[in-house]
Amino acid sequence: REFRPMPYRPPSLPRVRDIMTESVVTASPDESIEDVARRLIEKEINHIPVVDEEGRIVGIVTSWDIAAAVAEGKRRLKDIMTEDVITIRPHESVDEALRRMDRHNISCLPVVDGENRVVGIVTRTDITEVLRRRG
Amino acid sequence: REFRPMPYRPPSLPRVRDIMTESVVTASPDESIEDVARRLIEKEINHIPVVDEEGRIVGIVTSWDIAAAVAEGKRRLKDIMTEDVITIRPHESVDEALRRMDRHNISCLPVVDGENRVVGIVTRTDITEVLRRRG
Numbered sequence: 503r504e505f506r507p508m509p510y511r512p513p514s515l516p517r518v519r520d521i522m523t524e525s526v527v528t529a530s531p532d533e534s535i536e537d538v539a540r541r542l543i544e545k546e547i548n549h550i551p552v553v554d555e556e557g558r559i560v561g562i563v564t565s566w567d568i569a570a571a572v573a574e575g576k577r578r579l580k581d582i583m584t585e586d587v588i589t590i591r592p593h594e595s596v597d598e599a600l601r602r603m604d605r606h607n608i609s610c611l612p613v614v615d616g617e618n619r620v621v622g623i624v625t626r627t628d629i630t631e632v633l634r635r636r637g
Numbered sequence: 638r639e640f641r642p643m644p645y646r647p648p649s650l651p652r653v654r655d656i657m658t659e660s661v662v663t664a665s666p667d668e669s670i671e672d673v674a675r676r677l678i679e680k681e682i683n684h685i686p687v688v689d690e691e692g693r694i695v696g697i698v699t700s701w702d703i704a705a706a707v708a709e710g711k712r713r714l715k716d717i718m719t720e721d722v723i724t725i726r727p728h729e730s731v732d733e734a735l736r737r738m739d740r741h742n743i744s745c746l747p748v749v750d751g752e753n754r755v756v757g758i759v760t761r762t763d764i765t766e767v768l769r770r771r772g
């Protein structure tokens with residue numbers, strides 16, 4: 503057999519799917535702020551995507567939003583959750599994920615598929631792991 | 638004059654003092670949870686060191702702790718603030734700062750001097766800036 507050298511391919515940038523968490527803790531829009539706060543504490547996380555019955559993303563709630571509820575006396579989840587969620591796709595690069603976080607001054611991106619269903623989540627903490635090993 | 642070649646010094650790792658924020662937003666132990674929540678929202682930050690009259694660190698409060706207050710119905714700042722604060726010194730390296738954050742699952746380190754007074758603050762967001770440029 504004729505030996506053909508492997509074409510040189512630059513080390514491909516790590517993809518979001520290589521580092522994302524797939525078991526995502528979520529909430530539904532009709533839950534209370536207390537429910538969501540308890541889940542944040544129990545799981546020691548700062549971000550919870552809000553999804554509809556089909557698992558499609560309809561918002562995101564963070565510990566910062568809960569602080570806003572306390573600061574401004576808001577009562578319902580809908581009043582504090584962000585609905586215009588910045589997301590990313592599994593095949594996009596980790597570098598793009600970091601750029602997108604910096605552009606929007608956020609520390610987490612829900613990972614969605616073609617139908618906007620949540621299939622994972624990636625945080626700034628996950629990315630610092632990858633970058634530290636690269637340093 | 639005799640020319641002596643510069644001794645080779647590896648590119649020094651960036652120090653915490655090179656990237657820390659020096660104008661630190663702080664709170665005092667007798668303030669209310671609502672005061673602290675409002676300050677988090679107003680300044681768009683997630684972490685507030687708690688200091689005594691001499692500016693020495695006595696605790697740290699984050700939006701996550703405010704969520705804990707909501708989840709567990711806690712009333713006073715003292716009930717939710719973390720008193721055993723993990724800190725770092727200005728001369729320590731950025732890599733050490735990141736290792737320390739990862740070890741304790743936290744995203745922020747108050748920077749203190751020899752008398753435990755707060756002289757700055759460094760967050761995971763600050764560090765990702767440095768690491769990205771290095772990538």
Ligand SMILES: C[S@@+](CC[C@H](N)C(=O)[O-])C[C@H]1O[C@@H](n2cnc3c(N)ncnc32)[C@H](O)[C@@H]1O
Pocket residue numbers: 546547548684697698699701702718719721722723724741742743744745746747
């Ligand atoms: C354990 S983390 C969990 C949330 C998430 N993993 C994160 O990185 O923020 C949240 C807790 O860490 C505490 N914390 C934050 N920075 C700290 C520091 N420099 N030293 C000690 N505790 C800190 C907060 O007070 C809060 O109770």
